[in-house]
Amino acid sequence: MKFFIDTANLADIREAQDMGILDGVTTNPSLMAKEGITGKDNVMRHYKQICEIVQSDVSAEVISVKYDEMIKEGEELADIDENIVVKVPMSGDSIKAIKYFSEKGIRTNCTLIFSAGQALLAAKAGATYVSPFVGRLDDISTDGMALIEQIVTIFTNYGYSTEVLAASVRHPMHVIQCAEIGADIMTAPLSVMKQLLNHPLTDSGLAKFLADHEKANLPVK
Ligand code: E4P
16 A cells, blocks of 8 residues: 655655655645645745655645636646646546546546545546545544445446545554555555554563663673
């Protein structure tokens, strides 16, 4: 399973990249706003900076919601770097735009997916990725992971090349469940990736190893 980091924070992206386990980056307008990135030029420059750090997929989301405007904005984003994936929110206009982009060889990530039907439409239009939001479904007492499973089954049944990018991943168990189900990618904040490192038995085991080593290597008096 590929690991994407879900942030627009350059320090977090660098840290995940330095860990050597990063396969890409996803951003969204909320994440860009959180970093204080405003205005078209700054937004474009910020995506360029992210691309310089990771040299792998970077999802850049359009703000436009109308087909013509989405095409223009998506093409401008795609021109920033060959690793830019144009992220579009699920809608009728976006489905048409995904079809257009896929015919032009521009890769797309269809975001805000909350049903298998939406994922199927995006795959039929030629989306590179669909992003079903696990955590936001869990937030409304709906099983987000069941949606990942449903989409993986459907895409496997018909051999769609569209990859399932599990989004809104909020904790380590989400990551493990995505891997068990066979999601192609999961995207999560750096904090979730770091939580995967932890186990109390690892900490106590290491403390004992080091203490035993120190005892055995005490200078002979
Ligand atoms: C997906 O690409 C989104 O950026 C993201 O995963 C949303 O996560 P959230 O529901 O924690 O905001």
